[in-house]
Amino acid sequence: MRTKGTTYAPCRLENTKCCQKTSLGKEIMKQFGLEKRFQPVILKNIPEINNDLxxxxxxxxxxxxxxxxxxxxxxHEETLVTWSGELIRKPKLDVEIHSNTERESNVQSEETKKSQDGKNMKSKEDSH
Incomplete structure (x- = not known):
């Protein structure tokens, strides 16, 4: 089949209803995690697994x-196996979560700055 020791990604294509030996086929598919269609699974290339496949x-x-x-x-949570058998690493983004009180205090401080700037502008216009 393939060189010994490498890994491969089998993917289920057909329903198990069409299998002649449905109970054996379903057991093998369940054993390897191939219950869902078009969802690749990584398996080792060893004779025991090859015989079942x-x-x-x-x-x-x-x-x-x-x-x-x-x-x-x-x-391994950051990895994804594509349908073509390619293993892709997608690192998760670290998102900082601020509490609502911090956001509210930042918004209030910005509003006071804007209102103070508006008052300063009006007082300068009145003096001219």
């Missing part, structure tokens, strides 16, 4: 895993 090969598409950005370090 050959029993449902008419229901799945197997693509090699493409690592353009290298292997992820530690946090």
């Amino acid at each position: 050959t029993k449902v090969r008419h229901l799945i598409r197997v693509k090699p895993l493409i690592l353009n950005q290298g292997l992820p370090n530690g946090d």
Whole structure:
């Protein structure tokens, strides 16, 4: 099938209803997490897994895993496997959350500055 030790990403294509041995096919698909269609799953390329996948090969598409950005370090929540088998890292953005009291105090201070500037402008116009 492929070189030993590499990983690949099989993806379910067909419904398990069309499988001749539906109970065996459904069990294998559930074992590997292939319950949902078009959702790729990463599996190791070892003989035990390959033997099970050959029993449902008419229901799945197997693509090699493409690592353009290298292997992820530690946090796998930032990774995404595309339908074509490409592993993409999308780091989460750190968003600072300010409390409402901080926002309100900032808005009030800006409003007082604007009102003071308006008073200063009127007093200058009156003096001319």
